[in-house]
Amino acid sequence: MKFFLIIISVFFFSNAFADGNKLIVLGAAPTSGSYWPVSNSVCNAVNLDKISHKFRCLPSVTGGSVYNINGVLQGELDVALTKAHILHEQYNETDDGKSLRMISNLYKEPVFIVVKKNGPIKSFDDIQNTTSINIGNLGSGKRVVADKIFDIMNWNTEDFTNTFDYTTNESMRAFCNNELDVMIEAVGLPNANYDYLATECDATYIDLKQNIIDSFTKNPFYTEYSIPTEIAFNNINPVKTVNSNIVLFTKKENSNEMIYSLVSSLISNFEIYKGSLPLLSHSTLEYYSQESILTPLHEGADKFYREYFSN
Secondary structure, three states, X not given: OHHHHHHHHHHHHHHHHHOOOEEEEEEOOOOOOOHHHHHHHHHHHHHOOHHHHOEEEEEEOOOOHXXXXXXXXXXXOOEEEEEHHHHHHHHHHOOHXXXXXXXXXXXXXXXXXXXXXXXXXXXXXXXXXXXXXXXXXXXXXXXXXXXXXXXHHXXXXXXXXXXXXXXXXXXXXXXXXXXXXXXXXXXXXXXXXXXHHHHHHOEEEEOOOHHHHHHHHOOOOEEEEEEOHHHOOOOOOOEEEEEEEEEEEEEOOOOHHHHHHHHHHHHHOHHHHHOOOHHHOOOOHHXXXXXXXXXXXXXXXXXXXXXXHXX
């Protein structure tokens, strides 16, 4: 597998430079979540204009939100996706993080708890110490969310019969094989993988407790939200939870030309981009460039937005 990945990387890098393009490596996450398809949509929009601006975008599978922060800071990634509050915390609370810069919002991501529709867990209070629960892999955004929920509930991993740090693919497989009772999730909806869990593996979502919602929404990056039944299969009522912004970011040392070109392509091809995924269908230019931007914008992105909205 490692050899295969090296071959694939060499192929893409070789082709990126063969036509004179400079490469933008975009950090996503494992392929089963929402980061991966959205990253592909961003790169596709950028690559539509590669002849004019000479940049080619390549999405990269990574460990997720936290991994992406470190990858950008270390120069492994040029741009990446993460949760807005993680970016803001890293910017404000770490020395290295002072170089992090926003590019744009991308979409809103709800927190949700997945259980079996016909299983014993009908509400959050039914989660007991005999429950098998997945808290997500280290480096992922869902792990950050799970840690927050554990902290609010004063839970410890030792409180449960089994706690797992599965990736999304691993947790889906275990859930469908009846090896997991609960999955703590944070992913953009609608998402085909979670539709599959509902239709093929008896999955449903349960409400977050109000004290958990209240604790999350003390943070300005989270808002109270209800997942509509149209995208919460097997639920007869909207699911009470919270959501947050997923953002595209970089570091200030990356060139204004690169980031300006990326944003220019994303916005000029916005309708094509919106139509690429149901998750992106309600995107607006105002949301991408203006809503809850609390981490400084990269100069290249700021320059484009000022020019675009002044016309």
